[in-house]
Amino acid sequence: MLYREVGQFKTSYAADQAIFPIMQDRIGLIIVLLIAFVAVPLVGNDYWLRTLLTPFLIFALAAIGLNLLTGYAGQVSLGTGGFMGVGAYAAYNIAIWLPWLNIFVVFALAGLVAAGVGILFGLPSLRIKGFYLAVATLAAQFFLGWAFIRVPWVTHYSASGSITLPAIAIFGVAINSSVSRYLFTLCIVSVLALVAKNLVRSNAGRAWMAIRDMDIAAEIIGIRPLRTKLLAFAVSSFYCGIAGALLAFVFLESVEPAAFDLDRSFQILFMIIIGGLGSILGSFLGAAFITLLPIFLNRVPTTLGLPLGTATISHLEFMTFGALIVFFLVVEPHGLARLWQIGKEKLRLWPFPH
Amino acid sequence: MTPVSFIIEVTVGGLLTGVMYSLVALGFVLIYKASGVFNYAQGSMVLFAALSFVGQLELGMPIWLAVLVTVAIMVALAYVVERLVLRPLVNQEQITLFMATIGISFFLDGFGQEIWGSDVHTLNIGIPQNPIFLGDVLINQFDLIAAVVAGSLVAALALFFQYTRVGRALRAVADDHQAAMSVGIPLKSIWVVVWSAAGIVALVAGIMWGSKLGVQFSVALVALKALPVLILGGFTSIPGAIIGGLIIGAGEKLSEVFLGPMLGGGIETWFAYMLAMLVLLIRPQGLFGERIIERV
Numbered sequence: 001m002l003y004r005e006v007g008q009f010k011t012s013y014a015a016d017q018a019i020f021p022i023m024q025d026r027i028g029l030i031i032v033l034l035i036a037f038v039a040v041p042l043v044g045n046d047y048w049l050r051t052l053l054t055p056f057l058i059f060a061l062a063a064i065g066l067n068l069l070t071g072y073a074g075q076v077s078l079g080t081g082g083f084m085g086v087g088a089y090a091a092y093n094i095a096i097w098l099p100w101l102n103i104f105v106v107f108a109l110a111g112l113v114a115a116g117v118g119i120l121f122g123l124p125s126l127r128i129k130g131f132y133l134a135v136a137t138l139a140a141q142f143f144l145g146w147a148f149i150r151v152p153w154v155t156h157y158s159a160s161g162s163i164t165l166p167a168i169a170i171f172g173v174a175i176n177s178s179v180s181r182y183l184f185t186l187c188i189v190s191v192l193a194l195v196a197k198n199l200v201r202s203n204a205g206r207a208w209m210a211i212r213d214m215d216i217a218a219e220i221i222g223i224r225p226l227r228t229k230l231l232a233f234a235v236s237s238f239y240c241g242i243a244g245a246l247l248a249f250v251f252l253e254s255v256e257p258a259a260f261d262l263d264r265s266f267q268i269l270f271m272i273i274i275g276g277l278g279s280i281l282g283s284f285l286g287a288a289f290i291t292l293l294p295i296f297l298n299r300v301p302t303t304l305g306l307p308l309g310t311a312t313i314s315h316l317e318f319m320t321f322g323a324l325i326v327f328f329l330v331v332e333p334h335g336l337a338r339l340w341q342i343g344k345e346k347l348r349l350w351p352f353p354h
Numbered sequence: 355m356t357p358v359s360f361i362i363e364v365t366v367g368g369l370l371t372g373v374m375y376s377l378v379a380l381g382f383v384l385i386y387k388a389s390g391v392f393n394y395a396q397g398s399m400v401l402f403a404a405l406s407f408v409g410q411l412e413l414g415m416p417i418w419l420a421v422l423v424t425v426a427i428m429v430a431l432a433y434v435v436e437r438l439v440l441r442p443l444v445n446q447e448q449i450t451l452f453m454a455t456i457g458i459s460f461f462l463d464g465f466g467q468e469i470w471g472s473d474v475h476t477l478n479i480g481i482p483q484n485p486i487f488l489g490d491v492l493i494n495q496f497d498l499i500a501a502v503v504a505g506s507l508v509a510a511l512a513l514f515f516q517y518t519r520v521g522r523a524l525r526a527v528a529d530d531h532q533a534a535m536s537v538g539i540p541l542k543s544i545w546v547v548v549w550s551a552a553g554i555v556a557l558v559a560g561i562m563w564g565s566k567l568g569v570q571f572s573v574a575l576v577a578l579k580a581l582p583v584l585i586l587g588g589f590t591s592i593p594g595a596i597i598g599g600l601i602i603g604a605g606e607k608l609s610e611v612f613l614g615p616m617l618g619g620g621i622e623t624w625f626a627y628m629l630a631m632l633v634l635l636i637r638p639q640g641l642f643g644e645r646i647i648e649r650v
Contacts, residue, residue: 070449076449124631124634124635127634127635127638128631128634128635128638129638129646130448131392131448131452131585131589132585132589132634132638132639132640134392134452135581135582135584135585135627135630136585136627136630136631136634138578138581138627139624139627139628139630139631142623142624142627143624143627143628145623145624146620146621146623146624149620150617150618150619150620151618216648262578266456269453270453270456273449273450273453277449311467311472312468314464315464315465315467315468315472316464316468317464318460318461318463318464318467319460319461319464319465319468320464321457321460321464322456322457322458322459322460322461322462322463322464323457323461324457325453325454325456325457325460326438326439326454326457326458326461329443329446329450329453329454329457330438330439330442330443330454333443333446333447333450
């Protein structure tokens with residue numbers, strides 16, 4: 001009864017093209033944003049904000065980036081970790097050389113650098129498709145991972161290869177408490193998520209989906225594959241780059257190349273598959289699931305009082321993680337976002353069966 | 355030592371290592387050919403097979419019995435995978451199946467190490483390790499034997515595919531699922547056969563790599579070396595896996611020796627991928643893959 005769009009007429013073109021055409025969705029979104037911006041910082045403790053919510057938001061941003069490329073444009077990429085690393089190291093170098101620059105500008109520039117690298121490694125996508133492309137993007141992952149270690153100026157000639165990020169401040173306000181870090185991340189992520197939501201229903205987003213569904217047909221109706229695919233790689237890498245910069249500056253604070261290895265790429269890929277390919281909401285749901293699951297799995301044996309060694313716990317974690325991935329794929333191959341959609345359909349009819 | 359024989363030695367060493375990569379790549383090709391599934395878990399299957407094998411040897415079994423038991427385990431694994439993962443996911447997108455195999459790989463990594471322990475096991479089944487000289491050129495005897503094993507494995511697979519009833523059914527399924535089903539080939543049992551065959555290939559690869567590196571987690575990572583071999587040779591071609599392995603192996607060693615010092619070393623992590631990508635730019639289906647025909 002609550003979730004029903006009866007009586008909500010679209011009387012103008014603007015209303016017809018609104019992002020959230022249903023009033024209940026708009027109210028729900030406002031409530032979620034209010035909770036995220038006001039309630040969570042008020043009630044959340046340090047542990048929650050620092051180890052759960054901030055990384056969740058950062059990974060959600062990276063997942064949106066990958067989802068634009070894989071879910072919307074249909075180009076499978078296993079190089080996400082590398083592109084995130086490019087963003088992190090670019091932001092580090094910019095912040096070192098131009099310390100007076102506003103941090104938002106630093107992040108935007110880092111995103112642009114990542115976008116440039118993304119375009120470069122996206123070039124093969126014009127000829128290579130499917131799994132061949134997925135394996136080819138591993139070239140980006142391994143090459144970039146190598147560059148972070150072996151090219152000295154990337155780490156500013158640090159002897160150990162790890163970098164310590166400078167403290168950040170906006171307009172003189174230092175971002176050092178867990179609340180301010182959370183809010184800083186939240187601001188960037190919500191703005192970029194809104195941009196992404198709009199982007200996928202724009203000209204560019206529709207072109208991506210056409211390329212994804214059948215690239216030859218898309219080409220025939222006048223979509224240029226070169227521009228469309230490279231734009232997808234650029235935008236996706238921009239998002240991943242900013243997520244990487246956030247991960248480095250806000251969450252990790254000191255970065256080793258291992259933070260952006262192949263496991264990171266797979267982690268983000270898991271998020272969009274579990275969350276739902278081709279869905280911005282799914283990116284958030286998947287990120288929440290994959291970020292929270294290991295923490296949850298870690299706690300179960302201690303809570304139940306099982307006397308297990310750390311090696312056993314880590315093996316069991318691997319097994320449960322793998323089994324859950326398979327389980328989710330079997331139960332709902334279209335991800336958590338699809339479950340949410342089914343729930344909404346049901347809610348529209350409730351309490352009537354048809 | 356003359357520069358020429360140095361180059362020959364490096365090339366031969368690379369070629370022989372390449373054959374070892376092909377051993378792992380073969381398992382990928384088998385499964386991709388018959389079911390269109392890109393089986394990321396192949397590396398974990400190699401590790402799992404090697405761990406089971408070495409675990410049974412340490413329990414005091416003779417080698418032949420350990421081989422038999424491990425083969426039985428791999429067949430059982432194939433059955434379970436078909437039952438619990440592949441069958442419910444019939445007709446799903448390829449990427450969904452790919453993700454499912456990543457899930458399987460996580461599970462197997464945890465499961466194998468949980469049962470057999472995560473320490474490094476040494477595996478010695480009597481393959482001589484000492485190098486021999488052919489004229490001026492130093493060759494590792496072990497690599498030579500590995501090459502022979504890989505060669506006979508390919509020959510055996512080729513005979514199996516060409517002359518047995520099941521092999522013919524496998525080729526039919528690889529060619530066209532629906533046509534194969536309509537002439538009465540049971541798709542489900544075929545998948546079990548293919549995954550079992552891939553499991554046995556994994557066991558061979560596991561024994562060879564395990565003897566070389568010791569049976570430990572890093573054996574599973576050899577799969578990452580096999581991926582460029584796979585795309586270079588083409589996902590669907592068994593000879594492609596071998597020739598791709600030879601090219602990647604030799605290219606990797608030569609580049610490491612001649613290009614590595616210029617770039618600061620450690621380039622073997624990405625060189626193979628770059629090489630494979632360059633080949634793909636010219637031939638998008640790999641060297642020996644089936645020609646990709648696109649229809650609207």
